[in-house]
Amino acid sequence: xxxxxxxxxGQHDTLSDDEKALLAQTVCFGREFEKGQDLVAxxxxxxxxxxxxxxxxxxxxxxxxxxxxxxxxxxPGDFVDxxxxxxxxxxxxxxxxxxxxxxxADHNKLKAITEQAPHLARLLxxxxxxxxxxxxxxxxxxxxxxxxxxxxxxxxxxFVRLQVVKRTDGMSFHLPLSQAEMADVxxxxxxxxxxxxxxxxxxxxITWTNHTVTILDWExxxxxxxxxxxxxxxxxxxx
Amino acid sequence: xxxxxxxxxGQHDTLSDDEKALLAQTVCFGREFEKGQDLVAxxxxxxxxxxxxxxxxxxxxxxxxxxxxxxxxxxPGDFVDxxxxxxxxxxxxxxxxxxxxxxxADHNKLKAITEQAPHLARLLxxxxxxxxxxxxxxxxxxxxxxxxxxxxxxxxxxFVRLQVVKRTDGMSFHLPLSQAEMADVxxxxxxxxxxxxxxxxxxxxITWTNHTVTILDWExxxxxxxxxxxxxxxxxxxx
DNA sequence: CGTCGGGTTGAGTCCATTCAACTTCGGTGG
DNA sequence: CCACCGAAGTTGAATGGACTCAACCCGACG
Numbered sequence: 001x002x003x004x005x006x007x008x009x010g011q012h013d014t015l016s017d018d019e020k021a022l023l024a025q026t027v028c029f030g031r032e033f034e035k036g037q038d039l040v041a042x043x044x045x046x047x048x049x050x051x052x053x054x055x056x057x058x059x060x061x062x063x064x065x066x067x068x069x070x071x072x073x074x075x076p077g078d079f080v081d082x083x084x085x086x087x088x089x090x091x092x093x094x095x096x097x098x099x100x101x102x103x104x105a106d107h108n109k110l111k112a113i114t115e116q117a118p119h120l121a122r123l124l125x126x127x128x129x130x131x132x133x134x135x136x137x138x139x140x141x142x143x144x145x146x147x148x149x150x151x152x153x154x155x156x157x158x159f160v161r162l163q164v165v166k167r168t169d170g171m172s173f174h175l176p177l178s179q180a181e182m183a184d185v186x187x188x189x190x191x192x193x194x195x196x197x198x199x200x201x202x203x204x205x206i207t208w209t210n211h212t213v214t215i216l217d218w219e220x221x222x223x224x225x226x227x228x229x230x231x232x233x234x235x236x237x238x239x
Numbered sequence: 240x241x242x243x244x245x246x247x248x249g250q251h252d253t254l255s256d257d258e259k260a261l262l263a264q265t266v267c268f269g270r271e272f273e274k275g276q277d278l279v280a281x282x283x284x285x286x287x288x289x290x291x292x293x294x295x296x297x298x299x300x301x302x303x304x305x306x307x308x309x310x311x312x313x314x315p316g317d318f319v320d321x322x323x324x325x326x327x328x329x330x331x332x333x334x335x336x337x338x339x340x341x342x343x344a345d346h347n348k349l350k351a352i353t354e355q356a357p358h359l360a361r362l363l364x365x366x367x368x369x370x371x372x373x374x375x376x377x378x379x380x381x382x383x384x385x386x387x388x389x390x391x392x393x394x395x396x397x398f399v400r401l402q403v404v405k406r407t408d409g410m411s412f413h414l415p416l417s418q419a420e421m422a423d424v425x426x427x428x429x430x431x432x433x434x435x436x437x438x439x440x441x442x443x444x445i446t447w448t449n450h451t452v453t454i455l456d457w458e459x460x461x462x463x464x465x466x467x468x469x470x471x472x473x474x475x476x477x478x
Numbered sequence: 479c480g481t482c483g484g485g486t487t488g489a490g491t492c493c494a495t496t497c498a499a500c501t502t503c504g505g506t507g508g
Numbered sequence: 509c510c511a512c513c514g515a516a517g518t519t520g521a522a523t524g525g526a527c528t529c530a531a532c533c534c535g536a537c538g
Binding site: 059061063064067068069071072083086087088089091092111114115118121122125126128129130131132133135136137138139140142143144145184186187226228230231233237239 | 298300302303306307308310311322325326327328330331350353354357360361364365367368369370371372374375376377378379381382383384423425426465467469470472476478
């Protein structure tokens, strides 16, 4: 059930059986969401945090003019609002971009982990730190990369993150986002998003049909993206 | 000495005298950096984290074409690389944007805090979470705000953050960044940065001379920015 | 078979960039 | 003292990237 979570936390450091059991006991009762539903609403003060078992979700903010910007994409195994455990008030919403299965972790139990299982607590903290590292990479992409490079970088990042939780198939992965939703990730207009995607398809580094992205030439894609996966901390060491 | 740190942590929740003492014992031996020096280098694996006592610093990444993007600005009281405690390897550099006085916190002592002072550990964790919240706000600004709104938002954010650590003077604060450095914050060319700043000056919502920014009309500035300080978690409650 | 959401394409406009010149100001040395 | 210099700020003009508006295509579905 929590396999994806174990895979994610376990990639940074070894996770003991006791810790797995403690997690399993912390993350209980679940539910499902349809595409388009909010997993967590802006302004809410949840008393539990949400673990994504399956599906795809995104954090987002909406501006007065109706413009929407996604600030992160969440893959299975992600604790989509672990930060609400200490931040208390949600300053953004989290929406399902595909049908999602989730489970909840009561904040009191998370607090108990910080008091009784410090190593596991550090791994959870680390999880939110990787989150921050991804945010920083996105800022760089938005500020200083070309739009093509930005898209290439996003594809590299998603592929690697999905690979960790075994959601890739060879060099392909499922990405159920419309181009309008992609535009809200990169901060572009729909029309221009379409041309940028078309650009990567034209030079044959990817294909993208039926909500499935296939990387045809990883080397070239990573080159265009200047992709360096260091920021994802995908190495196991004592934390 | 650590007054700024106490002010920052203490704005989120009450900080006991014991906790202050523990912090003082953790954050020891300091040094100074000149403007332009790296507080922390990309790729390094520091065994201590750096607390900014005085000055101004920024996290940044550099791309192959030489383009630089700042991913955060750090004000006094900020733990500029607390995330390195668990992330281990620095995926970005941190540079002094003004003369900086800093102190260091050994990672072993931070680890001990997670094991013996869980409440304080949660406050430190929270510190990195606010960091992430600021990153998200920057992503929204870069993706969906106009450049003028982005700049206005940044000024609002800096003003509020500097106010917490008593580094404002009425509606003014010291901002020792050149327009070229500002351009690396917003992800713009120097020329356009100049015009955007000129725009805010022209409509008389700010003045900006001698590295001093003065907000003439907070209401209008916050309106242009659509500034909502929720993401800074500036309210004291049990965490 | 018509409709609707999503994808694609073209044309014109606007925003941001580059390149370049010129100013302002503080510092330094003749 | 001031002449010169370099760094930072400001301005203009031309280029190119990204946006809007609009049309059209296509496959899924009622």
